[in-house]
Amino acid sequence: MSRPIVAVVGRPNVGKSTLFNALAGSRISIVKGTPGITRDRIYADVSWLSHDFTLIDTGGIEPESKDILLSRMREQAQIAIDTADVIIFMTDVKQGLTDADQRVADILRRSGKPVVLVVNKVDSLAKYGNDIYEFYNLGIGDPYAISASGKTGLGEMLDVVVSHFPEDREEEEEDVRPRIAVIGKPNVGKSSLINKLLGEERVIVSTIPGTTRDAIDTSVVHDDREYVFIDTAGLRRKKNIKEELEHYMVLRTVAAVERADVCVLVIDATEGVTEQDAKIAGIAHDAGKGMIIAVNKWDAIEKNDKTIYEYEKKIRNILSFMPYAAMIFISAQTGQRLNRLFDLIDTVVNNHSLRIQTGVLNEIMAEACALNQPPTDKGKRLKLFYITEASVKPPTFVIFVNDKELMHFSYTRYIENSIREAFGFKGTPLRFIIRERGEDK
Numbered sequence: 001m002s003r004p005i006v007a008v009v010g011r012p013n014v015g016k017s018t019l020f021n022a023l024a025g026s027r028i029s030i031v032k033g034t035p036g037i038t039r040d041r042i043y044a045d046v047s048w049l050s051h052d053f054t055l056i057d058t059g060g061i062e063p064e065s066k067d068i069l070l071s072r073m074r075e076q077a078q079i080a081i082d083t084a085d086v087i088i089f090m091t092d093v094k095q096g097l098t099d100a101d102q103r104v105a106d107i108l109r110r111s112g113k114p115v116v117l118v119v120n121k122v123d124s125l126a127k128y129g130n131d132i133y134e135f136y137n138l139g140i141g142d143p144y145a146i147s148a149s150g151k152t153g154l155g156e157m158l159d160v161v162v163s164h165f166p167e168d169r170e171e172e173e174e175d176v177r178p179r180i181a182v183i184g185k186p187n188v189g190k191s192s193l194i195n196k197l198l199g200e201e202r203v204i205v206s207t208i209p210g211t212t213r214d215a216i217d218t219s220v221v222h223d224d225r226e227y228v229f230i231d232t233a234g235l236r237r238k239k240n241i242k243e244e245l246e247h248y249m250v251l252r253t254v255a256a257v258e259r260a261d262v263c264v265l266v267i268d269a270t271e272g273v274t275e276q277d278a279k280i281a282g283i284a285h286d287a288g289k290g291m292i293i294a295v296n297k298w299d300a301i302e303k304n305d306k307t308i309y310e311y312e313k314k315i316r317n318i319l320s321f322m323p324y325a326a327m328i329f330i331s332a333q334t335g336q337r338l339n340r341l342f343d344l345i346d347t348v349v350n351n352h353s354l355r356i357q358t359g360v361l362n363e364i365m366a367e368a369c370a371l372n373q374p375p376t377d378k379g380k381r382l383k384l385f386y387i388t389e390a391s392v393k394p395p396t397f398v399i400f401v402n403d404k405e406l407m408h409f410s411y412t413r414y415i416e417n418s419i420r421e422a423f424g425f426k427g428t429p430l431r432f433i434i435r436e437r438g439e440d441k
Helices: 016-032 066-083 099-111 125-138 154-163 170-174 190-201 247-258 275-287 307-318 338-352 358-371 409-423
Strands: 005-010 043-048 051-057 086-092 115-120 143-145 179-183 204-209 216-222 225-231 262-268 290-296 326-329 384-391 396-401 431-436
Touching: 005 016, 005 099, 005 247, 016 043, 016 051, 016 086, 016 115, 016 154, 043 154, 051 154, 051 247, 066 099, 066 247, 086 099, 086 154, 099 115, 099 125, 115 125, 115 154, 125 143, 143 154, 179 190, 179 247, 179 275, 190 216, 190 225, 190 262, 190 290, 190 338, 225 338, 247 275, 262 275, 262 338, 275 290, 275 307, 290 307, 290 338, 307 326, 326 338, 358 384, 358 409, 396 409, 409 431
Parallel strands: 005 051, 005 086, 086 115, 115 143, 179 225, 179 262, 262 290, 290 326, 396 431
Antiparallel strands: 043 051, 204 216, 216 225, 384 396
16 A cells, blocks of 8 residues: 655755655655665655654755746646645745745646645744744635644644545555656657557557546556556756756655556666666655666667676676665567566566465574674674564564664674575565564564
């Protein structure tokens, strides 16, 4: 089941990033700490009471001239509207109500999407309490006073936000068709890949607008099995956009990844793997999705007997944080190896939901510990008592030990490699939770 998406929209310097960090809390380290990659910290998983959701900071709307003002604001606000389940519209009590606020509010008010209006920097209700009423003029509901830096008023704001979440997502839960998100930079061949798959199969079960997302869900049948491909190819690079990953690309990619079982990262073989590819791949990695790297336009590359190995080595080096990812070299234009892509998807889908018996897991762990003794620190040796698989999608294992502090990440990785050696788990990440014996669940 996918998490609802909440987008924070507003002008520069109203405190969006401050609010984002306050709500994300320790979760931010998960995004920041992925090995081998530097990427914008603009999305995080957040929990409030019994609700889990994905929070996205959409960045400031900062026009360079009056001519660009409306188009830039409309682009940012419209993408937030298309992608998010709920929008937090942030304003600044100290700057007061501005024309820029009014223009964004006009778009949001007509959208039909739930909008929670927050007035930030209300450090003192005695001082700024009366100024809040000015924001009723936006016509999008009650303004909620908060101080993102002081972390006040956030509980009431979040109560309102989660009240807008869809209550019934049973249809999505019951849909057992594999869902594959086709992700990647603009112009790498995502649309061509989808179209070729449709053309080859000559069976289109349905083409359905994706629930409230700016992506198209396309059903394809291959060998009597139905797949749902989520196409995010609506992304386009503007002339003035630099190499860094844009906020709107993250918005749409996160939305597609959240609803997918497997992600196919399309890379342009003629351009090679880039840092931007790594940023997009990191979104799927953080979400724990099955991963396939599809190197497209392979027919356009001059090759010798070493070309494919050199390409794979370079890709593995840049995407070193996901060594588990399956890889295939394709041509969306000619259809090269597209039949093998379905076989690979089936493999990754099965691995992503694979369960291993507890007894077998403990035999593997015991053998691994015998071959490579657990580490010691100050005379105290790590002891691994028990391992069990707690959940799937992705496979998540709980290891009970005598002291969590002794369980270095390198030894966790060694145990992971031992499990992968026995069962493969090609294309899927594995998660490990370390607990001390007797610790509550």
